[in-house]
Amino acid sequence: MQRFYRTLSGMEIKRLFTLVLLLAATLSFGQDHDHADHEGHDHGTHEEETHDDNGHAGGHHDVCTFHHEVTPENFSAQQIAFHHIADANVYSIGPLQLPLPAILWSKDGGLDFFLSSKFDFETLGHGTGYNAHNRYILDGGSIKRITDPSFPDGTVRLDGLKHKHETTDKGKDKEVTYVCYNGNEYRTDAESTLDAGMFGGGITSFHDFSITKNVTAMIIVFLFMLWVFLKVAKAYKTREGKAPKGLQGFIEPIFLFMREEVLEPFLGDKSDRYLPFIMSLFFFILSLNLFGQIPFFGGANVTGSLSVTLVLAVLAFLVTNLSGKKDYWQHIFWMPGVPAWVKTILTPVEFLGMFIKPITLTLRLFANITAGHIVVIIFVSLIFIFGNVGTSPVGAYGGAVGSTVLTMFMMAIELLVAFIQAFVFAILTTSYIGAAVEEHHH
């Protein structure tokens, strides 16, 4: 513990803070610029004022178009926030929009593999493509498929998109995208989800295995970590017996802290066996948390995506239960030393607890990182709320000042959260494994 603090003292903390403030400032001003550009668009498509009664202000109109003008009435900070935390098929570095490979499979269409640039998405847009390719379209950052098989294959220029609200058989309200082409409207399937529509997303006719923004971010982080750890490992060989230097000096205190404060108290002499797993989890989550904080570099919200945290939690669940000793299972199904009637209550509770643990692991990481990202975006949106979406420049400048200060504060907090959540995930996984491998003496 002490060692951890000593490395982070004085100068480093100041440097760290300067970096955070700088990042926060660039983010808030950069976002300002981006959105100002949006409003600057004039595409000559003036639509009628359509307000749907569902309160989804902004964006969803009954008119076939690609663009919708942002007005003070339909500006929705919530919608912007949800768009920015979502996954996308485009990787944006500053003003650069890099297309990513789309890998799609459907029963009738077979496997499709193409770059997302085929969709001809907007350069500064919200992930909507002007083209359809092999009946796939890009709408709001996700790939959807036109259900009608008579729609032509290949790359086709579309007239526009339309979002309609429909009521499903179960009485739930659902938004469906329609594609306008040659005067006809074509219905599209919902986007493909991990659960294949089992949990209410609607079963789709295709599966999406695309290399999305989140996957790209994971690959970048993976390669970066590989480079860092190979370098550090090599340094221990070449500089044996000498004091750590450079990267080695940065990684070593964190590593030792994790081993002494997390692994050894819970696992004791078995800690070496689980050290690779826990350390991989910790450094992977930490790097992704920090990577998501970098503005203008994709801003991927990887650890704030439920599927990623779910997979991490399932890994923790598997390792815990596969290494469970006799005592662990006995404590779940037949707790020794308690009366029989208590056991009838205790067993279901313990059994459910087995599954609730990974669920809370999933939700905790997801909610913490997502909440942070949303708050930052909402603070940036203050500029547009005070500026009445471009109509009041004075309000916009006032909002920009307030928003910069608040965003800087939030980014500093987020930096702390990035460390704490990685630490919490690691320590909880260790404590679950610790409980599983423990041997009791009754």
Added chain:
Amino acid sequence: MTGTLAAIGAGLAVIGAGIGIGNIGSKAMEAIARQPEAVGDIRSNMILMAALIEGAALIAIILAFFG
């Protein structure tokens, strides 16, 4: 209407978690004041306990908004 009810539910969950985490924090501060040499152990246990309470609150919030 459902949105408002969900917000109230989420708010109630946060009140509970706030009280719980507040208690943990206050007791941890007392413990550190009494035994400054055990600060490392106390801190990691404090974070662990806070994380467990947070988990319950998060489930409540998720259920409030998506349930």
